[in-house]
Amino acid sequence: MSPTSTTLRRTGTLAALTLAGVLAAAGAASAHVTVHPESYAKGATDGVLSFRVPNEEDTASTTKVQVFLPTDHPVLGVLVTPQAGWTAKVTTTKLKKQVKTDDGTITDAVSEITWTGGRIRHGEFQDFDVAFGQLPDDTGRLSFKTLQTYSDGSVVRWIEEAKAGADEPENPAPALTLTAGGAGAEASNGSGGAAGSDADSAAPSSASSSKDTKESTASDTADDSTARSLGTAGLVVGVLGLIAAGFALARGRNARP
Structure with missing residues (x-):
């Protein structure tokens, strides 16, 4: 197996494991x-x-x-x-x-x-x-x-x-x-x-209080979900960057005389 293939395989494996960990962590947090x-x-x-x-x-x-x-x-x-x-x-x-x-x-x-x-x-x-x-x-x-x-x-x-x-x-x-x-x-x-x-x-007062609290809860839940989604998206972007860096490194090595 060529050095280029080995580099690409290792980079892909690392990226897959990292992405799986990110998604698993996001799922676990939302299940509490x-x-x-x-x-x-x-x-x-x-x-x-x-x-x-x-x-x-x-x-x-x-x-x-x-x-x-x-x-x-x-x-x-x-x-x-x-x-x-x-x-x-x-x-x-x-x-x-x-x-x-x-x-x-x-x-x-x-x-x-x-x-x-x-x-x-x-x-x-x-x-x-x-x-x-x-x-x-x-x-x-x-x-x-x-x-x-x-x-x-x-x-x-x-x-x-x-x-x-x-x-x-x-x-x-x-x-x-x-x-x-x-x-x-x-x-x-x-x-x-x-x-x-x-x-x-x-x-x-429980009826009016329940309505106010429900509206507040919906807002809090939406904000929390948005924050988690943005955090997960950021990590996924980082993983994709890692993959791109791996491919760039592999191409650089392959281009050397």
Whole structure:
């Protein structure tokens, strides 16, 4: 085999492996279970969180989704939005530390929501909406560990915590960033209502809040998809540049006397 052929073969192999890695990484990133919007103001009231669950299996459907809500920094006044074909089971837990609000002292909070009965097939995703009365104001991040069960019995555990400065874990738990209050607090605060609220007070404003949050989620999702597409396109262009450089090098060597 000539030096030129060897160079071209090696360049083509390297380019193919690089491109495959880029596309695999892009696919893996989009398959995570996520929560939307990605941030709210600390202590926000009367809002909606949407848990997006994509199906990443080719031959099995998602048939059960379990979302675990933190109880050390509890989410108060949780209400579940009905989902066609799905049945939600809400589990409450007695809090180790009671939470005082303007409406009284809260001793129990939702710790788990389990959806069953429906199916998320290959190439599909499902949004599970949860309205809340009040988010905690004593932490900057909430992690919602999630279990995704498939029709073949396999379970994906989205429970790994992302650490500052480290690469994203393979199965990260959906996480919500809580920002400090201020000028942008009302925008992240759903209705911008009073801080104290329970499940009953969350209900009247959940419809308008859900609409606003859905529009925000759609915008965030579009921006995120665009950013991922541009990033992937940039990497693909880099791979094509590598291929072109390989061919140029091969031609240069072949032209030498």
